[in-house]
Amino acid sequence: MKHAEAIVVVAVFAFLSGCVAQQADLKQTEKVLQQRIKQQDDQFSQTRARQSQEISTLRDQELPQLRGELEKALYLTQDLQAKQEDLKHRLAQSEQQAKKLEQLAAKMDADNTTRHAWVQKSLDTQDAKVAARLDELSRAMEQAMVALKKDIADVVQRTNDTLAKRVDVRLEEQQKEFTNNQERIEQVSQKFVQFNQALTGFREALTSLDDRVGQGEHTASAYAADVNKSIASVAKTLESVGQKVTARLDEQDHRIESLAKTTGHASQKPGARPQGTKPAQRSAVEPGAGAAPAGQVSSAAAASSSVTIAAPQESSAPASAQGNEEPVDRARYERVLALFRDGDFEGARRGFAAFLSEYPNSDLAPNARYWQGESYYGRKDFGKAIDAYDRVELDYPRSEKAPAAILKKGYAYLALKDMKRASSAFKQVVTLYPKSPEAGKASDKLTQLKDVQ
Numbered sequence: 001m002k003h004a005e006a007i008v009v010v011a012v013f014a015f016l017s018g019c020v021a022q023q024a025d026l027k028q029t030e031k032v033l034q035q036r037i038k039q040q041d042d043q044f045s046q047t048r049a050r051q052s053q054e055i056s057t058l059r060d061q062e063l064p065q066l067r068g069e070l071e072k073a074l075y076l077t078q079d080l081q082a083k084q085e086d087l088k089h090r091l092a093q094s095e096q097q098a099k100k101l102e103q104l105a106a107k108m109d110a111d112n113t114t115r116h117a118w119v120q121k122s123l124d125t126q127d128a129k130v131a132a133r134l135d136e137l138s139r140a141m142e143q144a145m146v147a148l149k150k151d152i153a154d155v156v157q158r159t160n161d162t163l164a165k166r167v168d169v170r171l172e173e174q175q176k177e178f179t180n181n182q183e184r185i186e187q188v189s190q191k192f193v194q195f196n197q198a199l200t201g202f203r204e205a206l207t208s209l210d211d212r213v214g215q216g217e218h219t220a221s222a223y224a225a226d227v228n229k230s231i232a233s234v235a236k237t238l239e240s241v242g243q244k245v246t247a248r249l250d251e252q253d254h255r256i257e258s259l260a261k262t263t264g265h266a267s268q269k270p271g272a273r274p275q276g277t278k279p280a281q282r283s284a285v286e287p288g289a290g291a292a293p294a295g296q297v298s299s300a301a302a303a304s305s306s307v308t309i310a311a312p313q314e315s316s317a318p319a320s321a322q323g324n325e326e327p328v329d330r331a332r333y334e335r336v337l338a339l340f341r342d343g344d345f346e347g348a349r350r351g352f353a354a355f356l357s358e359y360p361n362s363d364l365a366p367n368a369r370y371w372q373g374e375s376y377y378g379r380k381d382f383g384k385a386i387d388a389y390d391r392v393e394l395d396y397p398r399s400e401k402a403p404a405a406i407l408k409k410g411y412a413y414l415a416l417k418d419m420k421r422a423s424s425a426f427k428q429v430v431t432l433y434p435k436s437p438e439a440g441k442a443s444d445k446l447t448q449l450k451d452v453q
Helices: 002-213 217-267 328-341 345-358 365-378 382-395 402-415 419-432 437-452
Strands: none
Touching: 328 345, 328 365, 345 365, 365 382, 365 402, 382 402, 402 419, 402 437, 419 437
């Protein structure tokens, strides 16, 4: 017990000692807190004074500005609310329209289904009718082809007969022309002999003149001057006459060669009869030194005081007809082609149409048909140009104008914006005429069309 009491007393004493120490610490802490509170009161007073100053500044300067901004924000808010209400109203209308559109779409789907069924049924009926019609057309085409082949055979036969008659007439005309040429050549030969005789007389007169010149210097000088002038005049005249005669002879040779070629070409045409006679060769006539005659030269012996020499006169023999130098159809063709080159497309078109009507079997018919298409093309009438190019391709597939016609047909389709048919025409040129100059152009156009696509 005593021991426990002692412990209690010690504990109480220790507790009391601790309380005293704590009171001292509390007093010290209280002093420190009072100092701090005082400092904080001073700081609070300063802060309060500064805040009062800032509040007065805000009240006098920034508050009116903030009120204005607030009023503006309120106005914007009201405007936004009005727009929002408008949008809600429009949204409601849009929803109503969407519902109506859905109903209309459903109705259209039903109508389309009904129409599709009706169209399908109608197409099936039309297909059956078209198939039957195609069968009828096929049979009609077969019958027409048989009749057409027969008509073509008849036309070819009649054409060959007509061509044979024309060739015979042409050969007779050429034979007559050749005979006339032979006669003219003989006349030129006779005139050449006469010219040599006249030249001999001129030389004799010149010899006589030289003898007379020796009689005296003064008289000889006068005679020499006259003779020199006469010689110069005669030389010029002889040279001119020689050139004319040479030109005539060359012209006769050219005409004879042209007639021979035309005759040989006509003999190779279908239905033409072989030529029975060959043109004889012209006998060569060698002119004198420096000139060949085309007229006569008359000379008289020198008189006692002067020598008179007649100038050569041009032959009065009729010149060869110029119309026979080239075929009539070629001359007509060149005249019409000149119209095209001058830009008269309408005149060229009519001219080529008339040419094809008058000379349907001419060798120039493919060219005329092609240039007829070019005339339409120049007038931008591309549909008729295509028809003319097709005629060249169908009627004259072996003509040199066939690839050019197919190529220009492709250009015409390009002008009409029909790229599919234009491409087909260019491919046809490359396939059928791969070695022609037009094949390269067609290949370039095909490349351009591929790049565009």
